[in-house]
Amino acid sequence: xxxxxxxxxxxxxxxxxxxxLGSTSATAQxxxxxxxxxxxxxxxxxxxxxxxxxxxxxxxxxxxxxxIQSTDGVNPDVSASATLIAATLLTPDTILxxxxxxxxxDLSSPYGVANPAENGQAIxxxxxxxxxxxxxFAYSFQTDDYQGFDSTGYTLDxxxxxxxxxxxxxxxxxPDPTPYTTVxxxxxxxxxxxGFVAYNTNEPAVAxxxxxxxxxxxxxxxxxxIVVPEPSASGMILFGMLALILLRKLRSHSSSF
Numbered sequence: 001x002x003x004x005x006x007x008x009x010x011x012x013x014x015x016x017x018x019x020x021l022g023s024t025s026a027t028a029q030x031x032x033x034x035x036x037x038x039x040x041x042x043x044x045x046x047x048x049x050x051x052x053x054x055x056x057x058x059x060x061x062x063x064x065x066x067x068i069q070s071t072d073g074v075n076p077d078v079s080a081s082a083t084l085i086a087a088t089l090l091t092p093d094t095i096l097x098x099x100x101x102x103x104x105x106d107l108s109s110p111y112g113v114a115n116p117a118e119n120g121q122a123i124x125x126x127x128x129x130x131x132x133x134x135x136x137f138a139y140s141f142q143t144d145d146y147q148g149f150d151s152t153g154y155t156l157d158x159x160x161x162x163x164x165x166x167x168x169x170x171x172x173x174x175p176d177p178t179p180y181t182t183v184x185x186x187x188x189x190x191x192x193x194x195g196f197v198a199y200n201t202n203e204p205a206v207a208x209x210x211x212x213x214x215x216x217x218x219x220x221x222x223x224x225x226i227v228v229p230e231p232s233a234s235g236m237i238l239f240g241m242l243a244l245i246l247l248r249k250l251r252s253h254s255s256s257f
Contacts, residue, residue, distance in 0.1 A: 030127060030194070033137070033223030034063035040123060046088060047071065047080035047121030057140040057177035057219055065140075065221040066123055070150040070200035073119035082118030082199050089124055089195045091158035097151070098201045120199025124155070128191045129225065135185040135194065137223040139163055142177040144214025145200075152218035155195035156185070166216060177219060187225070196220050 031042035035051045049068040059065050071079040082096045090096070096118065141152055141164040153162040164178075198218040 030125060030135075030223050030225055034059075034061060034221055035066060036063055038064060040066070043123045043125050045121070045123050046085050047119075048078040049121040049123050054221070057142075057180060059219075059221040060138050060180050060182070061222055063221055065219045066196065068121045068123060068152075068196055068198045068218045068220065070145070070152075070198045070216040071119045071121060072200060078121070079119040080121060082120060082201070085120060085122050085197060085199060089122065089155040089158070089193070089197070090160060094158070094160075096160060096197070096199055096201075097162070118199055118201050120197060122155075122195050122197040122199075123220075124193060124195030126191065126193045127225070129187060129189050131189050131227060133187050133225040133227050135187050135192075135223075135225050136182060138180040138182045138221055139196075140177045140180050140219040141217070142175075142219070143216040144175065145216050149201045150199065150216035151201065152198045152216060153196075154183075155193070155197060157192055160197070163218070177217070180219075180221070182222070194223075 032040075038053075039051055040049065043066075049066060051064050052067045053064055054062050057065075069078075073079045073081070086095050098118075135156075137154075139152075139154075143150060143166040145166045149166075151162055151165050153160055153164075155161070163183075196218060198216055200216070
């Protein structure tokens with residue numbers, strides 16, 4: 001009787017461990033999603049984004065954060081054109097959407113429409129999921145742009161999703177980063193490309209006192225993929241738990257003899 005109980009316990013333990021390991025390792029993880037290396041290793045970049053320590057703003061888990069800014073194109077070493085960003089991260093013949101501040105009174109003015117002088121920065125990573133998963137990340141937004149032409153957002157599989165634009169006309173009233181906001185997205189099995197972008201839609205390549213606008217920054221951290229267990233795996237986990245309960249009862253019963 002005792003041998004039977006031990007055998008059942010070993011079998012159930014191995015089965016449960018196998019199921020749990022299988023359910024947690026069945027999908028690839030985002031690499032360096034909290035930038036713990038202090039740099040952008042495992043990410044590809046456009047322009048010259050960087051990594052800064054958690055502080056202002058404070059990341060949710062205390063890790064480092066990506067620092068991605070809109071740029072004016074004056075310094076090509078830190079800037080990537082919106083055309084290059086779109087060609088790299090978006091579906092063919094798609095552009096990053098022009099933005100303007102809806103509070104402007106005269107949209108026919110040069111400040112009311114986007115011009116081709118668009119520049120910014122981006123980071124991106126391609127990964128493959130062997131099963132469905134939840135993609136999660138946290139972001140913060142900061143701007144000194146008083147005209148409202150910048151945009152920050154993420155790209156996923158060739159599409160751009162805007163997270164925030166400047167909300168105030170001159171003078172800027174967003175000098176401090178916003179608190180971190182968490183975003184959760186459902187992904188299917190397969191290969192995906194995730195990117196984070198900040199860009200300027202109306203900054204001339206040669207800045208002057210009349211049309212110089214401040215930068216807009218996108219802070220990103222806590223980027224990860226979380227496995228969604230398949231129904232069969234969930235059932236096996238439940239079976240393992242029930243078997244362990246049965247094993248405990250059998251042990252209790254055998255000790256009474």
